[in-house]
Amino acid sequence: MIVVGGEALIDLVPVALPPGALLPRPGGGPYNTALALGRLGAEVAFCSRVSSDGFGESLLAGLRAAGVDLSLVQRGPEPTTLAVPSLAPDGSASYGFYVEGTADRLFTLPPALPDGVRALALGTCSLVLEPGASAYEALLRRESRRGVLTLLDPNIRPALIADPAAYRARFLERMLPHTSVLKLSEEDAAWLGGRVEDWLAAGPSAVVLTRGAAGLTVRTREGGEYSAAARPVAVVDTIGAGDTVNAALLHRLTDRLGEPVDWPEVLAHAAHAAALTCTRAGAEPPYAAEL
Numbered sequence: 001m002i003v004v005g006g007e008a009l010i011d012l013v014p015v016a017l018p019p020g021a022l023l024p025r026p027g028g029g030p031y032n033t034a035l036a037l038g039r040l041g042a043e044v045a046f047c048s049r050v051s052s053d054g055f056g057e058s059l060l061a062g063l064r065a066a067g068v069d070l071s072l073v074q075r076g077p078e079p080t081t082l083a084v085p086s087l088a089p090d091g092s093a094s095y096g097f098y099v100e101g102t103a104d105r106l107f108t109l110p111p112a113l114p115d116g117v118r119a120l121a122l123g124t125c126s127l128v129l130e131p132g133a134s135a136y137e138a139l140l141r142r143e144s145r146r147g148v149l150t151l152l153d154p155n156i157r158p159a160l161i162a163d164p165a166a167y168r169a170r171f172l173e174r175m176l177p178h179t180s181v182l183k184l185s186e187e188d189a190a191w192l193g194g195r196v197e198d199w200l201a202a203g204p205s206a207v208v209l210t211r212g213a214a215g216l217t218v219r220t221r222e223g224g225e226y227s228a229a230a231r232p233v234a235v236v237d238t239i240g241a242g243d244t245v246n247a248a249l250l251h252r253l254t255d256r257l258g259e260p261v262d263w264p265e266v267l268a269h270a271a272h273a274a275a276l277t278c279t280r281a282g283a284e285p286p287y288a289a290e291l
Helices: 029-039 054-065 132-145 164-178 186-192 196-202 241-255 263-278
Strands: 002-005 009-014 022-027 044-047 049-051 074-076 082-087 093-098 119-123 149-153 181-185 206-210 216-220 225-228
Touching: 002 029, 002 132, 009 054, 022 029, 022 054, 029 044, 029 054, 029 119, 029 241, 049 054, 119 132, 119 241, 132 149, 132 164, 149 164, 149 241, 164 186, 164 196, 181 186, 181 241, 186 206, 196 206, 196 216, 206 241, 206 263, 216 263, 225 263, 241 263
Parallel strands: 002 044, 002 119, 009 082, 049 074, 119 149, 149 181, 181 206
Antiparallel strands: 009 022, 082 093, 206 216, 216 225
16 A cells, blocks of 8 residues: 655646636645545555535545545544646646644554555645644655655645755655655756755655756666656646656555565656646546556
């Protein structure tokens, strides 16, 4: 089983008509990753705290429909976090957030995960918003120490990070030593301000960099470097594309734990899945049959 930890929220996506209208869509990087894994046919569980309001119920319904295990989900009466993406002409998105007093940031450390868990993925807002951020960090440390494959996707949202220097230090000193695979975008890498060599030295065995239309690249601790081209598609928006990459990476890596990683094939699989997501409005990752 793969466990994905982090926030589930509602994206208020701009639509063309009527002017100024916003369409509520399920979202959040970890939520999208869990949804994508379920659609790819992986055995996956979502680990989060979700509101008992109407938005929370709809979020869980989406995961349930994708076959995601919800036994690790905590519930609370607080409202669901809202994100408002702004779309650029090329379909890329930036975000504003409504996070005060919301349910997902009140996540608490769960008991030990089941023995059958093979991988844990964490990322995005859940790594920033306290007190939940400290609980997710503790979960990362605990599961890493017992040999679980861990994937970290910082998915930086600058509007949420009040103290960038403190976040960068936490990332490098407290999270990377417990990370197996670091996945980040070129924009994340620029904001973090470090070098791939430094990140590899801190702990991960591989760093995967997403580069938009230029595709994906991985650097490994052994010195290997591999790339896959992006698939040319008509882009509607890029919401959820990076989260789909997370899912596709985990889908392949956990299927072949203990074997040498065929990085060109793994990256090509991730590029294909992400490209299909970009052809749809909002975070709508593909199903296994579409690949």
